[in-house]
Amino acid sequence: MSPKVTEAYKEEKRASLLAGALRCFLDKGFQATTTDDIARHLRISKGTLYGYFTSKEEIYIQLAHARMDDMIESLNTLYVETSSAKAMLRHMFERFRRQPLDELRKWLTFHLEFTTYASRRPELIASNRAYLNKALNLLNRILTSGKQAGEFRADLDESSAAYLFWAVRDGLALSFLLDGDDNEYRRILDDMEDMVMKHLTA
Amino acid sequence: MSPKVTEAYKEEKRASLLAGALRCFLDKGFQATTTDDIARHLRISKGTLYGYFTSKEEIYIQLAHARMDDMIESLNTLYVETSSAKAMLRHMFERFRRQPLDELRKWLTFHLEFTTYASRRPELIASNRAYLNKALNLLNRILTSGKQAGEFRADLDESSAAYLFWAVRDGLALSFLLDGDDNEYRRILDDMEDMVMKHLTA
Amino acid sequence: MSPKVTEAYKEEKRASLLAGALRCFLDKGFQATTTDDIARHLRISKGTLYGYFTSKEEIYIQLAHARMDDMIESLNTLYVETSSAKAMLRHMFERFRRQPLDELRKWLTFHLEFTTYASRRPELIASNRAYLNKALNLLNRILTSGKQAGEFRADLDESSAAYLFWAVRDGLALSFLLDGDDNEYRRILDDMEDMVMKHLTA
Amino acid sequence: MSPKVTEAYKEEKRASLLAGALRCFLDKGFQATTTDDIARHLRISKGTLYGYFTSKEEIYIQLAHARMDDMIESLNTLYVETSSAKAMLRHMFERFRRQPLDELRKWLTFHLEFTTYASRRPELIASNRAYLNKALNLLNRILTSGKQAGEFRADLDESSAAYLFWAVRDGLALSFLLDGDDNEYRRILDDMEDMVMKHLTA
DNA sequence: AATGAATGAGAGTTCATTCAT
DNA sequence: TATGAATGAACTCTCATTCAT
Numbered sequence: 001m002s003p004k005v006t007e008a009y010k011e012e013k014r015a016s017l018l019a020g021a022l023r024c025f026l027d028k029g030f031q032a033t034t035t036d037d038i039a040r041h042l043r044i045s046k047g048t049l050y051g052y053f054t055s056k057e058e059i060y061i062q063l064a065h066a067r068m069d070d071m072i073e074s075l076n077t078l079y080v081e082t083s084s085a086k087a088m089l090r091h092m093f094e095r096f097r098r099q100p101l102d103e104l105r106k107w108l109t110f111h112l113e114f115t116t117y118a119s120r121r122p123e124l125i126a127s128n129r130a131y132l133n134k135a136l137n138l139l140n141r142i143l144t145s146g147k148q149a150g151e152f153r154a155d156l157d158e159s160s161a162a163y164l165f166w167a168v169r170d171g172l173a174l175s176f177l178l179d180g181d182d183n184e185y186r187r188i189l190d191d192m193e194d195m196v197m198k199h200l201t202a
Numbered sequence: 203m204s205p206k207v208t209e210a211y212k213e214e215k216r217a218s219l220l221a222g223a224l225r226c227f228l229d230k231g232f233q234a235t236t237t238d239d240i241a242r243h244l245r246i247s248k249g250t251l252y253g254y255f256t257s258k259e260e261i262y263i264q265l266a267h268a269r270m271d272d273m274i275e276s277l278n279t280l281y282v283e284t285s286s287a288k289a290m291l292r293h294m295f296e297r298f299r300r301q302p303l304d305e306l307r308k309w310l311t312f313h314l315e316f317t318t319y320a321s322r323r324p325e326l327i328a329s330n331r332a333y334l335n336k337a338l339n340l341l342n343r344i345l346t347s348g349k350q351a352g353e354f355r356a357d358l359d360e361s362s363a364a365y366l367f368w369a370v371r372d373g374l375a376l377s378f379l380l381d382g383d384d385n386e387y388r389r390i391l392d393d394m395e396d397m398v399m400k401h402l403t404a
Numbered sequence: 405m406s407p408k409v410t411e412a413y414k415e416e417k418r419a420s421l422l423a424g425a426l427r428c429f430l431d432k433g434f435q436a437t438t439t440d441d442i443a444r445h446l447r448i449s450k451g452t453l454y455g456y457f458t459s460k461e462e463i464y465i466q467l468a469h470a471r472m473d474d475m476i477e478s479l480n481t482l483y484v485e486t487s488s489a490k491a492m493l494r495h496m497f498e499r500f501r502r503q504p505l506d507e508l509r510k511w512l513t514f515h516l517e518f519t520t521y522a523s524r525r526p527e528l529i530a531s532n533r534a535y536l537n538k539a540l541n542l543l544n545r546i547l548t549s550g551k552q553a554g555e556f557r558a559d560l561d562e563s564s565a566a567y568l569f570w571a572v573r574d575g576l577a578l579s580f581l582l583d584g585d586d587n588e589y590r591r592i593l594d595d596m597e598d599m600v601m602k603h604l605t606a
Numbered sequence: 607m608s609p610k611v612t613e614a615y616k617e618e619k620r621a622s623l624l625a626g627a628l629r630c631f632l633d634k635g636f637q638a639t640t641t642d643d644i645a646r647h648l649r650i651s652k653g654t655l656y657g658y659f660t661s662k663e664e665i666y667i668q669l670a671h672a673r674m675d676d677m678i679e680s681l682n683t684l685y686v687e688t689s690s691a692k693a694m695l696r697h698m699f700e701r702f703r704r705q706p707l708d709e710l711r712k713w714l715t716f717h718l719e720f721t722t723y724a725s726r727r728p729e730l731i732a733s734n735r736a737y738l739n740k741a742l743n744l745l746n747r748i749l750t751s752g753k754q755a756g757e758f759r760a761d762l763d764e765s766s767a768a769y770l771f772w773a774v775r776d777g778l779a780l781s782f783l784l785d786g787d788d789n790e791y792r793r794i795l796d797d798m799e800d801m802v803m804k805h806l807t808a
Numbered sequence: 809a810a811t812g813a814a815t816g817a818g819a820g821t822t823c824a825t826t827c828a829t
Numbered sequence: 830t831a832t833g834a835a836t837g838a839a840c841t842c843t844c845a846t847t848c849a850t
């Protein structure tokens with residue numbers, strides 16, 4: 001295969017390469033995954049990989065950014081579809097609860113490795129921060145609208161609460177990174193939801 | 203020159219080597235730090251390093267374990283010295299607040315890199331889990347004693363709350379890993395303290 | 405669309421491809437020029453390139469040979485048009501003088517890279533030697549005719565002088581390969597002309 | 607072998623590695639010689655090579671510079687030992703004549719490949735030019751002293767003649783790079799000597 | 809006990825060439 | 830005929846570990 005391939009085909013292929021690389025990174029981590037691993041897993045040559053991406057790092061970064069784009073995007077969708085602020089937060093907790101722990105673990109490991117990686121590369125810090133800010137801003141808007149609608153207490157510091165919301169969620173996932181079972185995880189998520197809601201309302 | 207001091211001397215030296223290696227890992231991360239870096243920083247030879255440790259990985263693991271030992275130890279000390287459960291929690295928050303962000307960042311990066319590292323090595327998961335359990339148990343005891351003393355609400359689920367406490371704290375640090383300033387961090391810690399305390403009491 | 409033109413068309417195209425490849429080689433050198441560079445520069449595909457030439461090396465060799473053919477050819481033309489031997493040599497020096505240094509440098513670099521390249525491939529040595537011989541023979545004929553016409557000294561060793569003529573010229577270009585300005589170069593060329601002429605006449 | 611090796615030993619080893627690498631470069635050229643070739647030839651590991659040099663390029667450059675240093679050095683020695691300017695030039699021609707063609711070819715190939723290589727790296731042009739200038743300056747001094755001593759004509763342009771001297775010599779070697787026999791080479795060198803001397807004196 | 813030169817497997821990346829379309 | 834995606838061998842360079850001294 002090869003001549004005058006459509007742009008769409010290339011895009012699709014690119015996506016499939018990314019997907020394959022992601023599997024490798026999720027399994028072994030970025031540093032431990034070699035370009036040979038990725039190529040072998042995809043049953044392509046290393047040269048092909050470099051025809052689509054300029055470096056192993058680029059694949060990693062694109063993957064991480066795509067992941068964050070998806071999260072922001074899906075939150076935005078949820079936001080548009082949901083009327084009340086409280087309902088939105090409940091939805092989000094519901095989502096957290098639904099995600100199986102083993103899946104969450106893989107993603108979190110990926111995310112953490114990328115974060116530590118990014119923390120040593122000044123050029124990545126800004127983009128990473130931008131994603132975090134999007135998530136914080138979205139929550140800020142939700143909280144503000146909820147406050148105006150009287151769903152939350154009048155003296156709520158939304159910006160601070162937005163941080164808390166994500167902190168609480170990421171921190172719990174971190175506690176369960178190495179082990180722990182789904183039921184316990186969900187039970188604590190329930191308590192966490194109570195805690196946060198209480199904090200927002202009274 | 204040294205007839206019997208040997209054992210004590212070796213232990214001391216070992217500790218000093220660990221301290222030097224730690225500095226390197228904190229600065230550049232585990233993967234990016236070479237054994238040459240460590241030996242150069244310590245002004246010893248790589249051979250000597252390998253006389254005290256069997257591998258770079260062993261140094262890393264011992265460091266991580268020592269770090270967790272210290273934390274548990276210092277919490278235990280604090281526990282013994284503090285009478286009321288509430289006071290103990292306040293103390294802990296006070297500590298969090300006092301730690302400068304840039305120092306916290308280095309430690310957290312170290313901790314996260316180790317956690318992701320450990321998550322791929324089954325033989326490390328158990329020991330890591332043991333440390334987490336110690337911290338959780340300690341908090342459990344505190345919370346239980348506070349509950350019995352009437353400081354916290356009667357229907358508090360201590361085990362769940364113990365998770366929440368650590369989750370909340372680690373999660374916030376994670377939010378500030380890449381940037382953010384000390385003042386904002388402390389402001390949110392204050393809110394976090396409120397939230398947690400409210401959750402424990404009512 | 406093209407029933408019979410094919411052969412001529414192909415030859416023409418072949419020549420235009422060579423011209424484009426030459427530009428690349430002059431700019432970056434043989435080794436540093438990739439087939440991608442050439443194809444991109446020519447706005448054709450690599451496949452097309454390989455339809456006209458069997459390898460990158462073949463392009464290079466054809467280019468080098470074409471260059472030498474051109475030189476021999478132009479010398480021959482000059483030879484036919486010029487009556488006296490002395491006048492012919494003067495003409496050649498005049499040509500050397502007229503060539504801008506930066507252009508000369510590119511060609512010389514190309515020539516030298518090819519020469520070193522050829523020196524490792526026995527199969528290229530013969531053809532290269534053939535070209536050199538043509539140039540030497542031509543000069544030999546000129547010198548001999550000048551000697552017979554009494555323009556040069558009677559005991560002149562034409563074969564040796566022919567070598568000297570080219571040696572002197574290539575050597576000077578080599579001295580100016582890395583830097584030096586046009587005026588200095590021409591001044592020395594003048595002296596060189598004196599030296600050679602003196603050598604031929606007395 | 608390995609602990610506390612003397613500085614002298616290391617320097618010696620370094621020199622032996624350079625010598626081995628030189629053999630490879632002389633045989634196959636810089637680009638065609640791989641680091642594996644060098645290591646295999648030296649019966650050491652590639653890692654060792656990189657313990658002594660930071661890159662393949664560094665080896666190459668050191669070799670080229672050392673070669674030029676030697677030439678300058680030996681010329682200087684000759685200069686000091688020789689009284690008359692004419693005698694010095696004769697000596698130099700004598701040397702040219704004595705060098706076997708096959709040896710000269712290897713060195714010239716090396717030199718030319720390095721020169722074309724250097725011509726594309728701005729950072730090398732300066733140092734290369736410096737070497738050329740040293741050679742030119744030395745000759746300049748010789749010619750000037752000869753002129754003052756009345757050995758050469760009074761209106762001699764020494765700077766120009768210095769260029770001519772080297773040009774003539776390098777150019778002739780270039781003519782014999784691919785083939786030609788020693789006797790013919792020497793015969794032409796004799797004529798060349800005549801030509802240059804004539805140019806200097808009358 | 810301490811040294812650091814030596815190792816060598818393996819990393820990421822490049823590029824002349826091929827061939828299905 | 831022209832295309833350019835695919836190939837894969839080969840490249841330079843790294844670094845945890847060893848071991849003769």
